[in-house]
Amino acid sequence: MAEKKDLTRRDAVKVAGAAAIAGVAATQFGKAPAVLTARAATNAVKYGMVGTGSRGTYLLKHLKGIDTGQCVAICDIQDEAMNKAQQTIGGSPKRYKDYRELLSDKNVEAVFVTTPLFMHFPVTRDALDAGKNVFCEKSMVFKPEEVHALRALAASKPKQTLQVGLQRRYSAMYQAARQMIEKGMLGEVGFVQAQWNRNPGWKMKDVPNKKMANWRLFREYSGGLVAELASHQIDVADRMLGMTPESVMGLGSHDYLFDGRDILDNVQLIYKYPKGRRLVWVGVPVTSHWAGVDGARTEMGEIICGTQGTIHITIGDDNNKPIGMWFREPAPPPKVEEAKKGGKKEAFKAGATMVAAAGSRPLPILLSKDLMTGKESFLEKEMKFARQWLYQKGILVPLEEKNPVDTELESFFRDVRTGGRPLADVEVGLQDSIAVILSNIALDEGRTVQFSEIEKMGKPGAAPAKPGAKKG
Numbered sequence: 085m086a087e088k089k090d091l092t093r094r095d096a097v098k099v100a101g102a103a104a105i106a107g108v109a110a111t112q113f114g115k116a117p118a119v120l121t122a123r124a125a126t127n128a129v130k131y132g133m134v135g136t137g138s139r140g141t142y143l144l145k146h147l148k149g150i151d152t153g154q155c156v157a158i159c160d161i162q163d164e165a166m167n168k169a170q171q172t173i174g175g176s177p178k179r180y181k182d183y184r185e186l187l188s189d190k191n192v193e194a195v196f197v198t199t200p201l202f203m204h205f206p207v208t209r210d211a212l213d214a215g216k217n218v219f220c221e222k223s224m225v226f227k228p229e230e231v232h233a234l235r236a237l238a239a240s241k242p243k244q245t246l247q248v249g250l251q252r253r254y255s256a257m258y259q260a261a262r263q264m265i266e267k268g269m270l271g272e273v274g275f276v277q278a279q280w281n282r283n284p285g286w287k288m289k290d291v292p293n294k295k296m297a298n299w300r301l302f303r304e305y306s307g308g309l310v311a312e313l314a315s316h317q318i319d320v321a322d323r324m325l326g327m328t329p330e331s332v333m334g335l336g337s338h339d340y341l342f343d344g345r346d347i348l349d350n351v352q353l354i355y356k357y358p359k360g361r362r363l364v365w366v367g368v369p370v371t372s373h374w375a376g377v378d379g380a381r382t383e384m385g386e387i388i389c390g391t392q393g394t395i396h397i398t399i400g401d402d403n404n405k406p407i408g409m410w411f412r413e414p415a416p417p418p419k420v421e422e423a424k425k426g427g428k429k430e431a432f433k434a435g436a437t438m439v440a441a442a443g444s445r446p447l448p449i450l451l452s453k454d455l456m457t458g459k460e461s462f463l464e465k466e467m468k469f470a471r472q473w474l475y476q477k478g479i480l481v482p483l484e485e486k487n488p489v490d491t492e493l494e495s496f497f498r499d500v501r502t503g504g505r506p507l508a509d510v511e512v513g514l515q516d517s518i519a520v521i522l523s524n525i526a527l528d529e530g531r532t533v534q535f536s537e538i539e540k541m542g543k544p545g546a547a548p549a550k551p552g553a554k555k556g
């Protein structure tokens with residue numbers, strides 16, 4: 085921050101201008117946008133929501149500001165959850181306790197499936213069969229047989245939109261990172277490190293109907309840390325590497341949180357991708373530290389490494405926007421002949437050249453709003469230069485203007501109306517679920533699981549699938 089002292093008057097003007105822009109963005113992000121007064125009611129997609137718990141209500145908070153959708157029905161097995169949802173979205177949506185009744189409501193065009201994981205498939209299947217468009221939270225399905233069944237069902241309903249709640253697909257920061265990789269700015273991308281560490285991890289709620297209220301903590305209903313946390317990041321690795329894994333192995337144990345839960349709380353996984361690529365995922369409940377982005381964020385993030393550079397990236401939360409940093413790989417040390425020619429001494433250790441070069445200073449990942457197109461007015465160009473200058477100085481960081489959750493919801497309604505293919509479509513969702521299911525098998529059985537094994541699981545004649553079944 086010493087650099088701040090060196091600001092010239094002109095720089096200060098730039099700071100003011102750029103900060104004002106960032107300020108506008110900050111007020112738009114994290115909170116639901118102000119309720120739009122002129123609701124585009126005539127063409128708004130009429131939707132219902134099944135499972136109005138924590139995530140459902142969070143989505144409703146964001147949906148409230150999106151005028152291309154209109155909430156006409158809510159459903160939950162608990163009155164209290166429905167009351168909270170109704171307070172959040174306002175208006176007078178119909179209330180249902182049985183999701184099948186919501187699905188037979190002709191007024192409902194689209195359904196948000198925000199139930200616990202074990203209910204995703206039955207509700208999604210019945211909703212598609214009832215002719216609805218579906219937004220299903222991640223992880224899309226729970227069991228191998230559901231992978232095959234949903235793939236076939238979705239293929240038979242090409243006119244209905246089916247999207248999965250993997251919001252990083254809709255983040256401008258993650259999209260910019262992907263574009264940098266496509267342009268070759270990271271060289272050959274070969275390694276992704278991802279973590280989601282929570283300290284002290286999920287707590288057991290002491291409430292009536294304890295098991296269902298804490299469904300995440302029980303294998304009967306949940307895929308544990310892998311389904312709830314890693315699923316987002318496996319999808320990031322697939323996208324950044326541009327391929328899906330061949331196999332997974334890992335170590336998982338239940339070491340810290342003993343309150344009746346039966347999920348693993350200490351998990352490390354290694355995914356083998358084609359051409360020697362790897363993803364290493366870590367989830368432990370002893371720290372929330374993340375070494376990425378200079379330790380400025382906690383819990384979760386991904387480090388994407390290539391031969392010419394590395395990206396640190398994280399989605400953040402409602403209060404902390406997605407953030408990304410780019411480190412260029414230091415130039416390789418000179419070859420021995422060149423070093424001799426230049427009279428330089430080279431250090432050797434056990435036959436290997438010692439490389440103790442300083443790492444590169446991080447650079448910001450520029451979003452499309454910051455890139456020069458050549459079509460800018462003088463003022464726009466000045467403002468872009470100003471922002472880039474501030475980014476370089478570390479005074480501002482590029483921040484996306486819209487929460488990716490708002491983007492994924494708006495995009496869903498648009499795709500429902502236009503028939504467009506979601507960025508997080510059924511194949512993205514199923515591939516992600518396959519990774520979750522197979523990872524849990526690898527952890528439970530202590531073996532390397534090939535991704536091709538999914539084809540034999542959950543099909544007639546195959547050994548019965550036992551997601552969440554603890555071995556030994």
Ligand SMILES: NC(=O)c1ccc[n+]([C@@H]2O[C@H](COP(=O)([O-])OP(=O)(O)OC[C@H]3O[C@@H](n4cnc5c(N)ncnc54)[C@H](O)[C@@H]3O)[C@@H](O)[C@H]2O)c1
Pocket residue numbers: 134135136137138139140159160161162165181183198199200201203221222223249250251297299311312
């Ligand atoms: N995309 C993300 O970042 C993100 C974040 C959090 C949660 N999620 C996902 O959202 C889903 C819900 O998680 P949550 O934290 O809201 O759980 P939650 O327990 O808070 O809410 C689930 C709700 O579903 C209701 N429910 C259970 N069975 C039902 C049924 N048969 N019919 C109708 N309602 C039923 C419960 O009563 C509860 O209110 C999970 O799949 C989770 O992984 C996604």
